[in-house]
Amino acid sequence: MLGLAVWSRDEEPMAKKTTRGKAAGAESALRKEKARLDRKTVTKITEAADKVHSKISRGQKPEMHFPVRSLSNVRYDKRKGYFEIGRSKKSRTLTVNTVRTFAQTLRMMALSKELVETDDFATKRDAYYQSKNWTDAAFRDQAESDTVMDDIEALFSVEGLSREQLRFVPDEHGGAVAGRLVVHDPDYETGRVHRIDCSQFGSGAYSIPSMVEHLSFETKARFVLAIETGGMFQRLQSHRFWQKANCILVSMAGVPTRATRRFIRKLSDECSIPVYAFVDCDPYGISNIYRTLKVGSGNAAHLSRFFCVPGARFLGVTPQDIVDYELPTHPLKDVDVKRAKDALANDPFFQSSKLWAAALRQLLEMGVRAEQQALAKWGLNYVIDEYLPRKLKAVKHFLP
Amino acid sequence: MLGLAVWSRDEEPMAKKTTRGKAAGAESALRKEKARLDRKTVTKITEAADKVHSKISRGQKPEMHFPVRSLSNVRYDKRKGYFEIGRSKKSRTLTVNTVRTFAQTLRMMALSKELVETDDFATKRDAYYQSKNWTDAAFRDQAESDTVMDDIEALFSVEGLSREQLRFVPDEHGGAVAGRLVVHDPDYETGRVHRIDCSQFGSGAYSIPSMVEHLSFETKARFVLAIETGGMFQRLQSHRFWQKANCILVSMAGVPTRATRRFIRKLSDECSIPVYAFVDCDPYGISNIYRTLKVGSGNAAHLSRFFCVPGARFLGVTPQDIVDYELPTHPLKDVDVKRAKDALANDPFFQSSKLWAAALRQLLEMGVRAEQQALAKWGLNYVIDEYLPRKLKAVKHFLP
Numbered sequence: 082m083l084g085l086a087v088w089s090r091d092e093e094p095m096a097k098k099t100t101r102g103k104a105a106g107a108e109s110a111l112r113k114e115k116a117r118l119d120r121k122t123v124t125k126i127t128e129a130a131d132k133v134h135s136k137i138s139r140g141q142k143p144e145m146h147f148p149v150r151s152l153s154n155v156r157y158d159k160r161k162g163y164f165e166i167g168r169s170k171k172s173r174t175l176t177v178n179t180v181r182t183f184a185q186t187l188r189m190m191a192l193s194k195e196l197v198e199t200d201d202f203a204t205k206r207d208a209y210y211q212s213k214n215w216t217d218a219a220f221r222d223q224a225e226s227d228t229v230m231d232d233i234e235a236l237f238s239v240e241g242l243s244r245e246q247l248r249f250v251p252d253e254h255g256g257a258v259a260g261r262l263v264v265h266d267p268d269y270e271t272g273r274v275h276r277i278d279c280s281q282f283g284s285g286a287y288s289i290p291s292m293v294e295h296l297s298f299e300t301k302a303r304f305v306l307a308i309e310t311g312g313m314f315q316r317l318q319s320h321r322f323w324q325k326a327n328c329i330l331v332s333m334a335g336v337p338t339r340a341t342r343r344f345i346r347k348l349s350d351e352c353s354i355p356v357y358a359f360v361d362c363d364p365y366g367i368s369n370i371y372r373t374l375k376v377g378s379g380n381a382a383h384l385s386r387f388f389c390v391p392g393a394r395f396l397g398v399t400p401q402d403i404v405d406y407e408l409p410t411h412p413l414k415d416v417d418v419k420r421a422k423d424a425l426a427n428d429p430f431f432q433s434s435k436l437w438a439a440a441l442r443q444l445l446e447m448g449v450r451a452e453q454q455a456l457a458k459w460g461l462n463y464v465i466d467e468y469l470p471r472k473l474k475a476v477k478h479f480l481p
Numbered sequence: 482m483l484g485l486a487v488w489s490r491d492e493e494p495m496a497k498k499t500t501r502g503k504a505a506g507a508e509s510a511l512r513k514e515k516a517r518l519d520r521k522t523v524t525k526i527t528e529a530a531d532k533v534h535s536k537i538s539r540g541q542k543p544e545m546h547f548p549v550r551s552l553s554n555v556r557y558d559k560r561k562g563y564f565e566i567g568r569s570k571k572s573r574t575l576t577v578n579t580v581r582t583f584a585q586t587l588r589m590m591a592l593s594k595e596l597v598e599t600d601d602f603a604t605k606r607d608a609y610y611q612s613k614n615w616t617d618a619a620f621r622d623q624a625e626s627d628t629v630m631d632d633i634e635a636l637f638s639v640e641g642l643s644r645e646q647l648r649f650v651p652d653e654h655g656g657a658v659a660g661r662l663v664v665h666d667p668d669y670e671t672g673r674v675h676r677i678d679c680s681q682f683g684s685g686a687y688s689i690p691s692m693v694e695h696l697s698f699e700t701k702a703r704f705v706l707a708i709e710t711g712g713m714f715q716r717l718q719s720h721r722f723w724q725k726a727n728c729i730l731v732s733m734a735g736v737p738t739r740a741t742r743r744f745i746r747k748l749s750d751e752c753s754i755p756v757y758a759f760v761d762c763d764p765y766g767i768s769n770i771y772r773t774l775k776v777g778s779g780n781a782a783h784l785s786r787f788f789c790v791p792g793a794r795f796l797g798v799t800p801q802d803i804v805d806y807e808l809p810t811h812p813l814k815d816v817d818v819k820r821a822k823d824a825l826a827n828d829p830f831f832q833s834s835k836l837w838a839a840a841l842r843q844l845l846e847m848g849v850r851a852e853q854q855a856l857a858k859w860g861l862n863y864v865i866d867e868y869l870p871r872k873l874k875a876v877k878h879f880l881p
Contacts (some may be wrong), residue, residue: 096871099791159725176671201862206854207854210852210856210857212859213855213858216857236517242866250715253711255685257688262683266684267683268683275682277681277682277683282666282675282691283662283664283666283668283677284695285655285666285686287682287687287688288685288688290683290686290715290718312607312652312691315604316604316607319690319692377701455610457603457610457611457612458611458614459614461601461603461607
């Protein structure tokens with residue numbers, strides 16, 4: 082019934098091994114894998130709790146060590162293709178001052194164990210409200226509760242377990258999908274597999290659920306197009322661009338949610354399909370949306386290995402497109418300039434690519450930005466009839 | 482291919498006349514109706530332009546009259562059940578000072594005519610960028626362009642034409658739907674009707690398109706549950722609450738978008754299903770989300786007749802629920818208090834209902850608010866096992 086994180090023994094999604102179009106047969110394997118990983122999760126939680134317990138039994142102060150979550154504790158290896166969390170750890174020793182947080186951490190781990198055992202899940206908000214029954218260990222506000230959850234997530238990510246495996250799911254809305262794709266969604270209770278054909282939604286679309294690990298795919302599409310705005314998605318969907326171009330359209334609606342990123346990653350891995358990003362040409366579209374999609378984000382580097390799409394490439398809108406297509410522009414705002422300069426000075430991803438560094442410098446020199454819908458200057462469907470086909474003929478020129 | 486506003490001769494959605502579960506046969510009627518309304522739209526635009534033209538030909542100053550869009554020009558009639566735009570008009574006479582806006586208004590109307598004739602659509606942003614080719618009539622910024630579009634929309638709403646009929650569609654993301662509902666989405670190009678079964682998406686959902694007029698429905702559900710947060714929607718969807726309760730779940734994700742409101746309204750009208758709102762107990766949930774869903778909003782009263790759901794009722798969370806279910810609360814913020822007091826002092830909807838006025842005063846006296854997920858204090862699935870079933874046994878006690 083629920084979406085479940087399923088990593089194989091080598092901590093990579095097992096379904097990677099299924100071949101394109103043959104995903105349907107993988108459900109019983111997925112089921113076994115889910116059971117194995119649920120056992121692993123419960124074991125890891127129990128082990129962590131046992132350590133604390135035995136220290137206390139011996140009259141010693143128990144402590145826990147959490148990876149530090151910040152840009153300063155991030156590594157970027159081009160070959161791996163995503164931000165990795167570094168080795169810095171922070172310790173939490175049980176003292177008079179830390180007793181509440183310590184207790185909360187253990188209760189939150191107990192909640193996770195219970196969720197795995199009852200095959201349920203909780204959002205950050207659910208977890209916060211659950212704590213209201215923990216008497217003195219109740220969280221005072223959601224920020225407190227979120228920090229503890231993030232720490233636990235980082236702790237177990239070292240063991241190859243994602244937050245979804247701990248059964249903590251995002252509150253946020255998933256992206257929309259349309260095109261040449263069939264999604265298989267198994268119901269573990271009834272054993273039935275829903276077969277969802279994303280070319281059969283008319284003018285509507287398939288809305289990605291909060292958890293996607295249990296999904297598998299069937300597709301012959303040539304590529305996935307990840308689109309920034311709902312407006313552009315609706316245009317390409319209504320004019321069935323996915324039919325002409327034999328592709329899958331995904332609406333990210335801004336910075337893609339975790340579920341949307343993981344969905345694209347799984348789809349790309351399991352079906353060996355390239356992913357092209359189509360976003361606004363501004364530091365937000367490039368450094369927040371595209372960078373997060375491709376390599377992850379700084380304060381959540383412990384997630385990147387699961388949630389980013391290292392193979393993604395940048396179709397547009399590029400700074401050079403502004404020149405080539407004479408696009409209407411807006412001046413860069415102060416926040417844009419700051420964001421672009423930050424990316425050049427501090428972001429390991431942009432620093433690792435001469436092409437990207439040059440593109441960002443070009444944008445700063447021009448002093449302007451352009452939205453993807455600016456192509457409408459040449460006609461509402463210029464993007465379908467001219468821009469995208471022309472771009473797709475020269476994929477090797479896409480920014481990395 | 483596209484979603485098309487279809488109102489019948491008496492300016493109400495024609496499909497109202499189809500009976501529950503028999504919507505499938507209505508497509509050819511819808512098609513004729515679409516053609517009739519497209520002709521009407523083109524005629525109305527041409528008439529408005531002709532008036533301007535003939536004035537100029539006679540050497541007179543042309544002028545146009547637009548309904549004033551503000552809370553001060555709103556009427557609320559309980560029997561009609563939605564905010565109506567009043568009679569105040571503002572005039573735009575062609576002078577040296579207004580020449581740009583005047584020209585832009587005419588060009589925007591011409592764009593609308595072209596969109597109807599080519600069976601296409603434009604978002605606000607598309608329209609703005611299109612203007613970049615209008616030489617001196619180009620919009621300087623999007624605010625300028627949005628105002629002109631809103632004026633045109635208000636102008637033609639008097640003729641019973643919605644913005645969607647003018648082919649201007651929202652940029653925003655639609656809501657998600659799951660449960661006992663089959664959506665029919667006809668493709669006018671191929672004549673094929675997509676049959677979208679919202680009970681077959683596993684853990685995923687159906688994402689509502691930007692335009693919904695062309696859709697029709699097939700359902701035996703007892704009610705529609707319109708839910709504020711994505712997290713609560715995912716819980717009810719994953720646990721198949723819609724199966725147990727025989728209902729349709731709609732995720733509004735905050736204040737519902739136009740497309741989401743129109744979708745719920747059509748569904749409710751055409752299938753005679755009641756709509757229950759399930760939102761946070763705070764002035765935002767009550768006065769922004771629920772009030773907008775039910776009767777519309779002040780600065781867009783020209784839309785209410787098409788976009789609100791006058792029959793909607795308030796399941797919860799009510800101020801009394803905070804007491805009855807001993808929910809964890811947060812103190813009301815200043816903005817909450819201001820919002821509640823504003824609603825009591827100035828909002829025709831809350832003023833027309835003693836029950837609502839009492840509920841808002843109770844909330845102000847308690848000085849606290851509660852989120853719908855606060856029910857998780859009693860267990861993550863307390864909402865499914867206890868709260869909703871208990872509430873649904875006493876529908877007649879729902880706030881109006």
